Amino acid sequence: MVLGTSSGAGKSWLATALCRYYSHLGLRVAPFKAQNMSNNARVVSSASGQGEIGSAQYFQALAARAEPEVRMNPLLLKPEADTRSQVVLMGQVSAELTAMPWRSRSEAVWPQIAAALDALRAENDVVVIEGAGSPAEINLHASDIVNMRVARHAGARCLLVTDIDRGGAFAHLYGTWALLPETERALISGFVLNKFRGDASLLAPAPQMLQDLTGVPTVATIPMQWRHGLPEEDGVFDDRTLAAGPVHTTVAVTAYPRISNLDEFQPLKNVPGVRLRWVRSPADLSDLKTPDWLVLPGSKSTAADLAWLRAQGLDEAIAAHAGRGGTVLGVCGGLQMLGEALIDTAGIDGNAPGLGLLPLVTTFEVAKTVRRTQVQFGALQGPWAALAGVSVAGYEIHHGQTVQHPAMAARGDVALEVVPGIAWQNPAGNVLGVYLHGLLEDPAALKALWGHGAAPVPTLDSVFEGLAEVAATHFTEGFLQRLLQPAA
The missing domain is CATH 3.40.50.300 (P-loop containing nucleotide triphosphate hydrolases)
Structure with missing residues (x-):
């Protein structure tokens, strides 16, 4: 022991x-x-x-x-x-x-x-x-x-x-x-x-x-x-863990109070030229460039973490990065935040308006989705196009169920559903929301996103x-x- x-x-x-x-x-x-x-x-x-x-x-x-x-x-x-x-x-x-x-x-x-x-x-x-x-x-x-x-x-x-x-x-x-x-x-x-x-x-x-x-x-x-190379118990990372070499892409992860499953971003620490860093205030996004990533990770309390984002002024900073064409990824709770609204009639998480970057609405249900998942991405646009046709394995853990916002869909404002019930993209192509945890651990996804010329990412076995x-x-x-x- x-x-x-x-x-x-x-x-x-x-x-x-x-x-x-x-x-x-x-x-x-x-x-x-x-x-x-x-x-x-x-x-x-x-x-x-x-x-x-x-x-x-x-x-x-x-x-x-x-x-x-x-x-x-x-x-x-x-x-x-x-x-x-x-x-x-x-x-x-x-x-x-x-x-x-x-x-x-x-x-x-x-x-x-x-x-x-x-x-x-x-x-x-x-x-x-x-x-x-x-x-x-x-x-x-x-x-x-x-x-x-x-x-x-x-x-x-x-x-x-x-x-x-x-x-x-x-x-x-x-x-x-x-x-x-x-x-x-x-x-x-x-x-x-x-x-x-x-x-x-x-x-x-x-x-x-x-x-x-x-x-x-x-x-x-x-x-x-x-x-x-092993994910820390609480998913924490810092700049001292970076591989040597010039940085070509910053991946900024929003560190709200009830973050979950941060360990899935561990492989990015080993990708040459990628820098991971925390985001806790708008100042942390002030130097983020258009090719850089902004990640909204999972959350154990999505509505409360959305309230925290707004209290910090991060909602406007996130919208500004997306509006400039910056790359945005929402995973599970982060996907739910990117939508228009959170609806909770079962007392699971809480009601809240979303960030409005995807025309989606999430309803929380008592039953919890817990499953391992294998998916193949359909056609994607913009910085996520490299994932088109790529098969990846991961897992889902969520109470929320997400669909197109019906009133917005009636007006023609529809997200591109690239994997049914799992992943959606905005029409401009720079914002992607997924329920799939583990996307950035999958070797096929890493290879597609970071290219054939990148040094190999260490395997878990190594x-x-x-x-x-x-x-x-x-x-x-x-x-x-x-x-x-x-x-x-």
Whole structure:
């Protein structure tokens, strides 16, 4: 099990690396995270057909060479507001659990979490478990269902990883260890220093001093991996992750409060000449040129994020970029925003006027569309013409259903429906809205959009191989094999 001293310490990254490392040993490997809180989700197999799990476990399953499925992340919390999350249990939205108080919910879902973990353990040689946040949140310990309760249930050998780049790493490791009950401290097999920059020999004598205090060795010092290629848990990117070379296209992604599925833009970080950046104010768009992209990504609360856009003055800035012929892409919630109106009679998301860049109207329904999707684009205009005839695979996760605005259609103002029920384009050709998540992860789409002359984008498999190599290189020799032995 991979635990962390905090969120962002490197749990997801390390768990993914270990999934591929142990797979290399010829073992059957599966990932597991009891509860994930994230608006980055993927569509996978479930007992009832298809369901949702957190993106991190989806990628960990691929790294393990396993088929992603809902038991690998039995509980997914998708934040809709500061104090409210949609609850997805075993891949399906549960209105009952969503309405239930948090502490009551924990006991209600534990039997299914434990059953999912037990089934994965029975079917595999190794289960790589990821914790959440920190296991030493003492206000949450009594109702824990994702950290040490899971570790105790499985008798897991635990690694505790910390982000040394933040500073205070040895205090974080010692403090986390010290706050755990003695029986749980005994499950900690090693400390991991992640995101290190500099000469590792200068860390001495701190690792030995920490071991003298705790009895736990520091088993790895992992260098900073700026461009490891794996999407971050929350989809965050920054300019430090850019490939070298001159920039020919800026892709500006609107960072509204309830953004979702940002990890699907990860491949663009590896396209030579492409720069990704956040947009939070009109000033962030002031230097955007006509060929540059403006992306409205998915949203877990479309109406609320539209209100935020307007409060920042971004609605006018987006319209101005589109009016100049600038390239605009809306994905899922972003597609819904591009239309004329959001209609919500079921109390799912909220009513709101859209940005008016596509003559469409979206109605929210209680039933949620969750499916993997393969489509072929029809004829497209403008900067999106390269996608015409291209077949791409992705997934859909949405409550909204979008159609042509009837009154506008009667007046002849009709969007070009390039994929029925999935994708629409404005008559000028520069604005495209799609329900298809994963478009910019599909190799065929990347090749069409960025040309035959672009350097190849690293495949996911090559990313997993690189992660496994880092783990193999920087852990104490033989330690990862010894982890396969049951805890004492």
